[in-house]
Amino acid sequence: MAFFSTSNRPAPVETVPYTGPLMQLRNVEKSFDTAAGRSFVLRRISADISPGEFISIMGPSGAGKSTLLSIIGMLDSSWNGEFYLLGQAVHALPQKQRVALNKQHVGFVFQQYHLIDDLTVAENLDMPLSYRNFKKSEREAMVADTLDKFGMVAKKDLYPRQLSGGQQQLVGVARAIIASPKIILADEPTGNLHSSQGREIMELFQKLNDAGTTIIQVTHSEEYAKFGKRIFELRDGWISGEEG
Numbered sequence: 606m607a608f609f610s611t612s613n614r615p616a617p618v619e620t621v622p623y624t625g626p627l628m629q630l631r632n633v634e635k636s637f638d639t640a641a642g643r644s645f646v647l648r649r650i651s652a653d654i655s656p657g658e659f660i661s662i663m664g665p666s667g668a669g670k671s672t673l674l675s676i677i678g679m680l681d682s683s684w685n686g687e688f689y690l691l692g693q694a695v696h697a698l699p700q701k702q703r704v705a706l707n708k709q710h711v712g713f714v715f716q717q718y719h720l721i722d723d724l725t726v727a728e729n730l731d732m733p734l735s736y737r738n739f740k741k742s743e744r745e746a747m748v749a750d751t752l753d754k755f756g757m758v759a760k761k762d763l764y765p766r767q768l769s770g771g772q773q774q775l776v777g778v779a780r781a782i783i784a785s786p787k788i789i790l791a792d793e794p795t796g797n798l799h800s801s802q803g804r805e806i807m808e809l810f811q812k813l814n815d816a817g818t819t820i821i822q823v824t825h826s827e828e829y830a831k832f833g834k835r836i837f838e839l840r841d842g843w844i845s846g847e848e849g
Contacts, residue, residue, distance in 0.1 A: 626654060626689075627656045628653070628689065628690055629652075629654075629689040630688055631651050631688070632685075633647060634650070635672055647669045647842045648841075648843045650673060652844070659811075659822075659833045660822070660836075661831075662674070662823045665840065668839040670823040671823055678790045693706070708736055708737065710786055710788055712782050712788070713781055713790050714790070715794075718776070724764070725763060725764055726760050726764075727752065727761040729765070730783055734783060757776070771802030775809075786818070789810070791821070791822040791823070792822075794810075810832065820833075833849065835847060835848065
């Protein structure tokens with residue numbers, strides 16, 4: 606005798622992979638109040654970004670480039686409009702869930718490197734992994750693999766102050782990609798580097814993009830902007846033009 610019947614079991618729910626745009630921005634604005642009235646940093650920013658794109662954002666200082674990057678990276682929550690990431694309405698999420706999305710999908714590369722001075726190269730690489738549910742042995746293996754890929758095994762026990770600017774930025778890029786994020790956001794990643802070092806970083810971004818990573822960079826360099834498949838031009842907070 607059977608102890609249960611299978612005839613009334615609910616059908617299994619099939620999960621359909623998300624196939625829409627990676628990001629959708631709709632009328633995103635950021636402003637603040639001054640004695641003279643409201644001042645806008647960003648005005649009505651709307652754009653769709655597909656998985657695997659390489660986007661360059663250009664424009665003069667004060668145009669809102671870094672602010673837009675911070676919003677996309679969910680580091681800035683004080684703005685208006687709609688922002689969808691992988692179909693999720695970021696603008697409707699509480700801050701805790703936005704932080705979780707950031708950690709899951711985004712890697713940041715900064716102009717000023719933002720390495721932790723009191724940690725070695727290997728320990729800096731371990732930092733983003735320590736916020737995730739990786740076992741210690743898994744983290745150690747991922748750090749070792751990344752050090753090998755970036756040719757930094759011999760520098761794993763050095764501190765940031767013992768590295769050149771180019772080497773520090775290389776560690777910054779390695780830290781950004783170690784957890785295999787879908788998106789890399791880079792804010793003037795070559796701004797403090799010599800031309801040869803800058804090109805090395807851009808060629809590394811190109812390889813990552815060719816492998817499927819979405820990259821959005823802010824840059825003043827027309828040469829490096831051309832690594833992007835599309836170029837957004839920001840002026841006075843507006844997207845004033847687009848190429849590609």
